[in-house]
Amino acid sequence: MSQQAEQTELARSADQPDAGSAGLAGSASHGSPATVSSPARTRLTRRRRIRPARIVMFVTMIAVAVVMLYPLLYIVMTSFKSEVQYELGGGFSLASWRILVSSQPILRELLNSLIVSSCAVALIVVISTAAGFAFAKIRYRGRTLVFVLVVACMFVPLPSIVIPEYVNVSRFGVLDTYWGAIAVYAALGIPFSIFLMTTYFRGLSDDLIEAASIDGVSMWKMWWRLGVPLARPAMFTVAVLQFIQIWNDLLVGLLFLQNINDRTVTVGLALLSSGRVTSIPVLMAGSVMSIIPPIIVYLIFQRHLVRGITMGMGK
């Protein structure tokens, strides 16, 4: 048995030398017989049979997918029930959605979230693209020190600084304004984003920049004309990562945007959930509402999100 397993393993590794190469999905992948030598071909023929191990693996992944997706299905289904239907089990209605929209400032909260996250993301992208270019492509005294200082701040946890931050933001009179929250979010996002941008810029060749500098182009123009356009993919990655993070944050919103008119949807939902009398289907409708924007961003930009995480592992 082990010999057969060994042969099929061998055949597979001959078949798919690079796992990253585009999907030979499943066990029914076909090697091209014309290109393989005859012993390999017999192995390939054997490989066409669906092995029991593959079935076990597939079933396991189905179970995993159910565990991951069922909670989401649950909130969507529950949101389409009225309070009574939820208690009794059956039926669907829009009652809870109507109650949500009429009893909660949910649309206003969504707008607040959108304003705060977009402004903070815009700030982060501009600042990190500038600094990343400087750290990776311009040589000047003090560069390493500044880079280390800024990037090391990646490890400053929000809970450690939230009290002084709160004091400072109130001293500047921007408590309960968008500006206070935007500034704090931007500062929290900048170190990691700069790390990503610097990593990205270092990966780009210096040739273009060297050629341009021989032609006497200033560093400014190089940043704006060469750096920024070339960095577009990394800018997307930074924007997607930060948007999801800021949209989903609770603590900053909870403390810095306390007015009911300014609060973000995540804060509104957390307060709704802590209310004792809140109807569960209404709460679920609110949850669905609040995850729609980040899920859309996720579905469209999944690739960028994944790249952000893997780039975070560093160079």
Next chain:
Amino acid sequence: MSSSGRAGRMPAGLSMRPASPFRLAGGSGRNWGRSQRGAARAGWVLSLPALAGVAALLVLPIGQAFYYSMTTWNGITSTWVGPDAYLQLFEDPTFLRVLENNGLLLLAMPVVIAIPLGIAFLLHEQIAGWKFFRSAVFLPTAISWVVIGVIAVRFYALHGILNSMLSAVGLGFIKTNMLGSTHEALAALAITLIWSQLGTNTIIFITGLAALDPSLAEAARVDGAGPLTVYRRVIIPQMIRFIQFAFIITVLTAFTAIFSLIFVMTGGGPDYGSTTLEFYVYQQAFSESAFGTGALLGVLLFVIVAGISVVQVRVLRARI
């Protein structure tokens, strides 16, 4: 995806050294000096917004927190206590309880590494529908802790999903109420944390597997090693740095980023049973108006995180 492959080949962790500095290949004579000065100015100006923002909003507050931590301050009157404040804290049984909770959360770490490793192996085998499965596993990454908490409360509630699942399989007599129990609330929190981190760690491990040198595993197979031996003896050792990275990321998340989950699921209770250090900061400062103690807890959290990060960088450097 070329870039993920590129990132994957590189050692995990921070390199603090900027790569080969770009040399200005400017023309001859005085023109050269001028353009270098211009470049230096541009470098400073481009990095200044970042430096200013980080200094004002991250570095300064850490200094302030350190100062506040040695005071007793209820928001109105502040008294200087000095370093004794730290010693007093360690006599507080609630604080020790909270520290213990942080320690207990670490018990979830083997699970949060092992399950994603398994999922990553399966996805790496490119079973049918692996792209769909990958998206499904990764999806919770886009969902806020608040919503995850809202769902978790429904899951663990007395009339919730867990109990109806138990009774459906004939175990109805168990009737758990994990969130209402001092000891089980933390376990419920940990399980939710595991669920939400599966995606991130799976992605890290998939990247790692894609970056492996396939010839080693192949050589082992030729030598007659079975699939399990190949995984245990060849693949896992090569994955160590990715496992380490996932471990650090998850510990940092568990210690510093689940405030909202605790807020929604348990409010830290019952009886501080599910309060971690980061939540205790909030409770002390914004519920008890003990800003000095809150700041002190924050400083301790910072020290813990800094310690973990330094170890991370050290270990990886040593390995490289």
